[in-house]
Amino acid sequence: MNERWKKKLYEIIYEADTKAGKWFDIGLLFLICFSIVLVMLESVASINVTYGDLFLILEWSVTILFTIEYILRIISIKRPLKYIFSFYGLIDFISTIPLYVSYFFAGSHVLIAFRALRLLRVFRVLKLVRFLGEASQLKEALKASRTKIVVFIYTVLIISVILGTIMYLIEGEESGFTSIPRSIYWTIVTLTTVGYGDIAPATNLGQFVASLIMILGYGIIAVPTGIVTIEFARQSNKVHLNTQICSNCQCDNHTDEAKFCYNCGEKL
Amino acid sequence: MNERWKKKLYEIIYEADTKAGKWFDIGLLFLICFSIVLVMLESVASINVTYGDLFLILEWSVTILFTIEYILRIISIKRPLKYIFSFYGLIDFISTIPLYVSYFFAGSHVLIAFRALRLLRVFRVLKLVRFLGEASQLKEALKASRTKIVVFIYTVLIISVILGTIMYLIEGEESGFTSIPRSIYWTIVTLTTVGYGDIAPATNLGQFVASLIMILGYGIIAVPTGIVTIEFARQSNKVHLNTQICSNCQCDNHTDEAKFCYNCGEKL
Amino acid sequence: MNERWKKKLYEIIYEADTKAGKWFDIGLLFLICFSIVLVMLESVASINVTYGDLFLILEWSVTILFTIEYILRIISIKRPLKYIFSFYGLIDFISTIPLYVSYFFAGSHVLIAFRALRLLRVFRVLKLVRFLGEASQLKEALKASRTKIVVFIYTVLIISVILGTIMYLIEGEESGFTSIPRSIYWTIVTLTTVGYGDIAPATNLGQFVASLIMILGYGIIAVPTGIVTIEFARQSNKVHLNTQICSNCQCDNHTDEAKFCYNCGEKL
């Protein structure tokens, strides 16, 4: 295969500026979605019993198409190892290999479910077709509030460990608080207001402490909301500033309505 | 029936500017609410046993009134087909027909419950009597944040598929994660902090991953709140600006308290 | 009892400007709290068995004190009927009478629990001793957003009726959706992300629709938060404005940092 073909393939597979590249991405997207729906239906016992043979054929078709795509990706790129050990490269490998391996190790077929990770590629594909202009604003806001959210989650975890331990001492094994990790799991279930009810306090003291934890969770849930809202507001305000540049002092970030530069008073 | 009557009927049924039109709308509203309460009570086995006969009579009365309304709507409008195949036209049809059909197909009586969809007409009626002035602001804000919310829901769904698949592999059938779709259902139940507890992780690893999902859900719930709050703030600020226009430079959006144009300094 | 005593009593019981009035209010507050704790403990079967006799004595003491208070309130006020049929007057009556009535009607003793309503008087008492300065800001914000919240709750209810009916048709009696009202109850449990799990969808379609409802609930929960936050922001900004009045044009609402009137340019 000569260099020209390799370059052309690279453009189609890795880029999305050409028409062929766009169609390749969209086709891949559909194939991924199809393969995931396939895995889902296979996992439903009642459906698998009836259509098991059909599923096997489709499964092999998808696997072969994925194999071809994987080989083409390796061939067309200049440094194959970089792709192979990249995040998406590993996902592509993991979602292609299970069916082959299942010949040698019975039960490894279940690993096919990891194919769901390929859904992450959707974000890459969509980015290319510029569908998600709005998403970048969300992403920026979440990025900016990352440090605060980490501090917050950290605090929640420490609170969970302490309260979980206390509840373990109060409730004991009878009400399902069989160990401290399990008790911490219960605390997180309660603090986040999920509340499965698989474990629930039975003693009066336990229910009293649980009530306090819930009201605490009420206050705590307000924190990430507050953080994200403020970041959104900041991003949102940024959007209102235009990119006009003052001819006198070169400063930017003027509002849409401004007639004069806020910095030097020059007419815009 | 001559044209004058048709026009009069049209005004009463489809419009609400005349007194008769308003009364028709309010009467219809009560009839709809009454018919829905009827359907509800009928569905309660213990009540239906006692008052079954009364319910049948009332049901027929409502159906006949709905039939008359449906026929009048078709007669009075110029292009009946447009009404028949419109959203509200189909709902009207579906909520009128079940009792007639139940003579031929036993069991179709249950379709009468679709009558609940007629409640949507309430929004139309209320809009006419201008009760919901405040609602438009809410609606505008939700409309403006639509794109962001779609992106958000889309991301939540992808996360749910991936996490659901992982939990299916971890937990397996014993704890109720019998298939991937069911496992995804569990993930959505957890991420949205609903937490029924009909399916709950039983293994240590499963409970650990579930804790991570819950804390993730904590952060995720902040996103739509942030989006909607910002949009409300923007709508809210818009409301404070009046529609006065500067006589010198024709710019608008002055605040209520402004005495001078923010743009050219002209007295307002 | 002469007029002077009546006036003095009125000041003590109904007002809180004098020292005696304050002490009366605080004493009443403690008596109310004590009586409620009493009712609570009585309702716990295991405690009531042991301390039943003590509880009866304390219960009678509280009832007699409440009776005295009730009589004094009627005597000291100019228009007793206005008090008797006021909101607080009725609560006072209901929380005093059950023990007397229980002589004639066995079982009416349980009505003593209505005494919890007297806790509402706490708000009145606290208002008098000016402890809750901060609360008024909260109250103002909630009042201002009342219309929007009513519209919102109204919309949630209509959505619940429609979705509840649909789930009733999908799931049927086997999974606990035994009637439409019960199904609507389930929908509200789900939309508000409470999720008891006493009723949960069992069919695939039901779980799919439930997932949609949960994600909808996700978005819906953002709405009241947004409304309240904006109102708080508005109240909060109001607080930052001081009450200084321009000597030239008499306008107020200047910010704390302002040196010149925003209206006429006069130095403040």
Add this chain to the structure above:
Amino acid sequence: MNERWKKKLYEIIYEADTKAGKWFDIGLLFLICFSIVLVMLESVASINVTYGDLFLILEWSVTILFTIEYILRIISIKRPLKYIFSFYGLIDFISTIPLYVSYFFAGSHVLIAFRALRLLRVFRVLKLVRFLGEASQLKEALKASRTKIVVFIYTVLIISVILGTIMYLIEGEESGFTSIPRSIYWTIVTLTTVGYGDIAPATNLGQFVASLIMILGYGIIAVPTGIVTIEFARQSNKVHLNTQICSNCQCDNHTDEAKFCYNCGEKL
């Protein structure tokens, strides 16, 4: 031990400016985390059976190290009593003593779980190494909104008592509402949207009132979020203001972009 050694020890143990002090803090942090993981694993019955002996050895090692640390802390400080009866001093004592006491009182070994409280020291250590710069902003915001949140929690509690009592009267013992405190516990579980489902209304009226409580909880959850968001916004705005002081009028709080004093017009 002479004074110089004492001073050196004090610097290492209580301060973190020197290199040795930092390493001591980090080492202590790891030891605390290790000891808590130990307690957690011990509480899991299946693991404790297998590794019981190993755990006992490790437990004693940790206890001895904690004992040494405790003694050093007392020796090196000028006023030992102040440390012993301080918050952290008591926690240190409680987390060191259980293993010794368990020789005399069987069962007291379980108190070792209180060691989780030592996790709180993490906050002190992290403060010293200046990792949590972002946290102070969160802390300030929560501090500023403290009064409002207390008023809010207070209101929630009163609402819970009243609604809990009403639900006790409606539902009775059959559906698990066995006493008023238990009924209040259920109300808090519902209002905070946790919803375990260990207690759930079974009667029609109970489910109706529960629905109202849930919708109320929907509105109530918006309040702390609003409060915290506004406080964050205020803190966030503060950050944008720099500490530059106008040379003419000495006022501060200028924005980063300001070139002229907002107060007197002097060039900054």
